[in-house]
Amino acid sequence: MSEHPHPHPAAGSESARTAAPLATPPQRAPLRALDDALAELLATVTPLARSERVSTFEADGRVLAADLVSPLHVPPQDNSAMDGYAVRAADVQHPGAVLRVSQRIAAGDAGAPLEAGTAARIFTGAPVPPGADAVVPQEDTEAVSGDVHGVRFLQLPKAGQFVRRAGEDVSRGAVVLARGSRLGPAELGLAASIGASHLDVVARPRVALFSTGDELVMPGEVAPEALPPGAIYNSNRYVLRALLQRLGCEVSDLGIVPDRLDATVAALKTAADHHDLILTSGGVSVGEEDHIKPAVRQLGALDLWQIAIKPGKPFAHGHVRRDAGAMDERDAHCHFIGLPGNPVSSFITFVLLVRPFLLALQGAAAALPAALPLPAHFDWPRPDKRREFLRVRRNAAGGLDLFANQSSGVLTSAVWGDGVVDNPPAHAIARGEMVRFIPFSELLA
Known part of the structure; x- marks a missing residue:
């Protein structure tokens, strides 16, 4: 809106000469950082204070209203990180050793305790059988034909190799997501991994x-x-x-x-x-x-x-x-x-x-996004006394191009650009200088 000043008497008129002097306008408050x-x-x-319970499927972008505590270990038991063979490392004394395959364990199966001097065929994610302390990848083995189904080990295993321990990701009783967490795809997957079908989120x-x-x-x-x-x-x-x-x-x-x-x-x-x-x-x-x-x-x-x-x-x-x-x-x-x-x-x-x-x-972290140091592929010789947020775009050379018209009325600049340069007050920018870039992807998240 435009300002509408009151009309004043024409200069030199009698009313102007006899009118009371104009009041001094109040000083404006200093600019605030x-x-x-x-x-x-x-x-x-x-x-x-309001919260609601929603399906974990529907919680993307919401803010957690209470700590999410795990009722179980993730993974719930030791499991194999590879397709291969579960063994006692001590049973493979030298490269070329052969062990009988005593059982086959797929993901979702519960294997029997491992017999001494044998190996268990095992697949990724399957529980490691009691007694086994290592998994040998199948590419480090070769099948042995004959009356007894066996496997030859081409490498010596080390105890603990390729075994994902129970609770390695999440331990029972741990806070996996704290109150105030903004929920995204990874957070929703983590919630699902501990069995949370619904979540309490801030309204x-x-x-x-x-x-x-x-x-x-x-x-x-x-x-x-x-x-x-x-x-x-x-x-x-x-x-x-x-x-x-x-x-x-x-x-x-x-x-x-x-x-x-x-x-x-x-x-x-x-x-x-x-x-x-x-x-x-x-x-x-x-x-x-x-x-x-x-x-x-x-x-x-x-x-x-x-x-x-x-x-x-x-x-x-x-x-x-x-x-x-x-x-x-x-x-x-x-x-x-x-x-x-x-x-x-x-x-x-x-x-x-x-x-x-x-x-x-909503109880979430509220800091401004961190800026990235990137080179300016432009000059900005006449900076403002205020802190400026210049609309820019990353280019193929890894630098930043400046939109030509930085007017506050030119919305095209926000469409053309993919972020802003956070330029300190009264700071001139020379081509090649490292500047502080904040992507719109962070400011709009």
Whole structure:
């Protein structure tokens, strides 16, 4: 929204000469470092107390609500790591020794105790029979024909070789996944390996999403050729909704709220009663048509930050009071976060601040992803005084190319790029210099 200054009397007029001097505008607060802002934002979070039990098949991306303790050893007993022969190592005294094959053990079978001076044909994953202390791979043996089925050993075995010990992966009573773990394919497989068909996970955060601005139009409502002057399609709604869903949130899309204080207050009150977070884009600047600030303050509290990053300087957070009895919750407030309206600014502030906030709300680790050192295949001679997040793309030579237009309104840069360079304040980049690269794959995980 644009600012609408009050008109002043023309210079040299009588009214101008007799008018009281203009008040000195209040000084703006200094820019806040991103790390400090993130720490302060996370300090407002109390992890959700709600949890639910879901099928392990349906738990991908969820956050574990309680430690997962193993009721058994994995593997449950000693088993073979190879197809071959289980033996007592002491029974094979020299290369070329021959032992009678006394039994055959496949995966899922339970072998008998191994007779002294014999070998057991065994397959990968099959239990090692009592008495055996080594497995000889079949490629180190050769069959012996004759009346007695035997096997010749071409190599001397060592006790313990190719035997996977009971509990080698997981021991009974061990915490295999800690509370707060984000569950992915490997974690789900580990849970299944100890027999967990269902898991207790943190309830999905409930997020109310809406946009402000009479200039916003939804795709499909107006054809491009009929778009009125000054109108723009609402891209932020699509970006933010997808980001929220990737983080496992239940999203209530409240659409576009009209640029009126009463409409904004009504939307906030409705959203606060049934959600954990209200997320908006746009409407937190100084224009007369920006009603988010007074509406949130009327219903709760609001802090406005100027964060020392580019893009994405303006950021708002606070809370909105819930009506008594509206929810069965200990917390009487709903969190509020307001993002800037420019699409790249909205995207960047979400992945840097909102994503960690939502992870913390679910009790998961909320640190920013670690950066990778990669060479810049570009020059950046005129850096900003703020910490910059430059949209870049890895190239075939192992370096990073820079998108030509780094404007906060150019969403193409986030599509073309596959990550950002985290550039310190006022730091010029010379071609070939090692820079800090954060992949979008980490920021969007």
